[in-house]
Amino acid sequence: MRIGDLTGSTSPKPRSGLRADLTIEGLDARGRGLGHLKGYTVSVRGGVPGDRLLVGLRKVRHRRKEAEARILDMIQPGVPRKSAPCEHFGLCGGCLWQDVAYEDQLALKSRLVETCLAHVGVEPEFEAPMQAPSPFYYRNKMEFSIGTSDEGEPTIGLHASGRYDHVFDLDACHLQSELSNQIVGLTRDFVRSRGLSSYDLKRHTGLLRFLTVRDGKHSGEVMVALTTSEEPFEAAAAYADALMTTFPEVASVIHSVNGRKAQVATGDVEHVVAGKSSIIDRLGRYRFDISLGSFFQPNTFQAERMFEKVQDYAGLKQDDRVLDLYCGTGGISFYLAEDAGEVLGIESSESAIQDAVRNSAENEVEGCRFMAGPAEELLTQLDGAGESYDVAVTDPPRPGMHPKALAALGNLGPRRIVYVSCNPQALSEDVVRLRRYGYEATSAQVVDMLPQTPHCELVVRLDRD
Numbered sequence: 001m002r003i004g005d006l007t008g009s010t011s012p013k014p015r016s017g018l019r020a021d022l023t024i025e026g027l028d029a030r031g032r033g034l035g036h037l038k039g040y041t042v043s044v045r046g047g048v049p050g051d052r053l054l055v056g057l058r059k060v061r062h063r064r065k066e067a068e069a070r071i072l073d074m075i076q077p078g079v080p081r082k083s084a085p086c087e088h089f090g091l092c093g094g095c096l097w098q099d100v101a102y103e104d105q106l107a108l109k110s111r112l113v114e115t116c117l118a119h120v121g122v123e124p125e126f127e128a129p130m131q132a133p134s135p136f137y138y139r140n141k142m143e144f145s146i147g148t149s150d151e152g153e154p155t156i157g158l159h160a161s162g163r164y165d166h167v168f169d170l171d172a173c174h175l176q177s178e179l180s181n182q183i184v185g186l187t188r189d190f191v192r193s194r195g196l197s198s199y200d201l202k203r204h205t206g207l208l209r210f211l212t213v214r215d216g217k218h219s220g221e222v223m224v225a226l227t228t229s230e231e232p233f234e235a236a237a238a239y240a241d242a243l244m245t246t247f248p249e250v251a252s253v254i255h256s257v258n259g260r261k262a263q264v265a266t267g268d269v270e271h272v273v274a275g276k277s278s279i280i281d282r283l284g285r286y287r288f289d290i291s292l293g294s295f296f297q298p299n300t301f302q303a304e305r306m307f308e309k310v311q312d313y314a315g316l317k318q319d320d321r322v323l324d325l326y327c328g329t330g331g332i333s334f335y336l337a338e339d340a341g342e343v344l345g346i347e348s349s350e351s352a353i354q355d356a357v358r359n360s361a362e363n364e365v366e367g368c369r370f371m372a373g374p375a376e377e378l379l380t381q382l383d384g385a386g387e388s389y390d391v392a393v394t395d396p397p398r399p400g401m402h403p404k405a406l407a408a409l410g411n412l413g414p415r416r417i418v419y420v421s422c423n424p425q426a427l428s429e430d431v432v433r434l435r436r437y438g439y440e441a442t443s444a445q446v447v448d449m450l451p452q453t454p455h456c457e458l459v460v461r462l463d464r465d
């Protein structure tokens with residue numbers, strides 16, 4: 001087969017199985033490399049900007065002019081590649097960039113973010129990217145899936161790339177602690193020795209669905225949760241006993257029951273099988289009670305540094321009234337309250353707000369209040385009531401701020417907004433919308449929260465003219 005046979009003007013439409021010479025120009029939202037062939041956008045797992053690759057086309061969608069391809073050969077790398085430390089690299093749907101040196105990962109993330117913002121004319125002064133203290137073993141939570149091997153035994157690990165129905169047996173993940181790898185191993189031996197079945201996604205039969213390990217990076221406390229499709233889970237007490245006897249760090253063993261079809265590890269019913277219902281950890285000087293369903297930033301040490309950056313960009317004065325929008329369980333609010341007169345945290349999740357209130361009381365934080373409800377509604381009410389705030393921090397979910405929330409924030413007119421986001425595209429669009437209220441992005445920093453993956457956080461300071 002000829003290489004590059006799609007690039008000529010008379011070439012046929014791309015079709016599955018064709019090989020082509022492709023240059024990667026950018027990344028999609030999932031971190032796959034993107035290139036163009038005959039007017040089609042082609043995504044390639046593992047490709048990074050600058051790579052020239054020999055690829056084989058797989059799925060081709062003519063109506064959308066899109067295709068997926070896999071790498072057959074590297075013709076010219078955009079960044080040098082090294083061998084990945086993880087034996088599951090390539091098969092695993094997790095880390096995409098383990099074969100890229102860490103400093104090159106940072107440079108790639110910076111370039112992508114800066115290009116994305118510059119594309120819409122947003123050009124703050126970028127600080128050097130904030131590198132993670134540890135590029136491996138940083139995650140404080142992993143949800144492992146449970147599947148079935150060809151021999152019919154439970155497999156515990158992660159999904160093979162692009163295969164929602166195939167879970168490979170994990171030997172060692174390099175993103176969470178070695179202890180969590182050992183917990184995976186013990187759990188696998190235990191469920192196999194008991195002849196327990198895995199949940200079958202297609203037939204909706206079988207018991208075991210997920211294994212979640214939460215790891216208090218400061219406290220050393222560990223939570224282990226097994227999610228099953230139904231009750232009872234008769235081996236639960238024996239499982240907890242095996243875990244706690246082998247690993248004294250395990251402070252909480254939870255049985256979670258998810259009888260719904262949705263593939264989520266947090267079930268509708270939770271039983272504490274042994275130990276406590278939650279574990280404790282810290283962010284900076286603040287102590288948090290973390291239950292199975294609580295949101296907690298996945299990289300503890302880097303979250304602390306990111307919150308300090310938010311505090312720095314906020315530049316608060318003693319009497320300032322501050323908004324912390326999309327505040328989760330209140331982590332950023334506590335940091336802001338150190339320097340401000342008062343902080344109002346707004347968040348749609350009732351349970352997160354309950355956690356925020358409890359955490360602020362336990363940490364004796366003064367000057368923080370919390371409101372549960374959609375930011376778009378609560379901000380509109382605050383604006384209508386003639387409230388005023390000096391500074392606002394906003395950390396919305398991936399799609400960015402609701403237009404009504406953004407308009408109400410613009411009308412409230414704080415002198416400064418600190419925008420935190422894991423999605424530079426959504427952030428750049430919101431920053432452009434905030435211009436009509438007089439805001440301009442002045443400083444920015446990429447925060448590498450998830451090394452080995454293409455994802456990052458971005459903190460941007462906006463000042464009003």
Ligand SMILES: C[S@@+](CC[C@H](N)C(=O)[O-])C[C@H]1O[C@@H](n2cnc3c(N)ncnc32)[C@H](O)[C@@H]1O
Pocket residue numbers: 295296297326327328329330331332346347348349352373374375376395396397398402
């Ligand atoms: C990226 S997280 C921010 C977490 C928090 N700042 C922290 O660091 O712990 C986004 C938060 O927005 C919340 N959320 C989603 N939609 C919302 C809405 N319409 N109004 C308010 N909060 C919302 C989610 O529940 C989630 O806690």
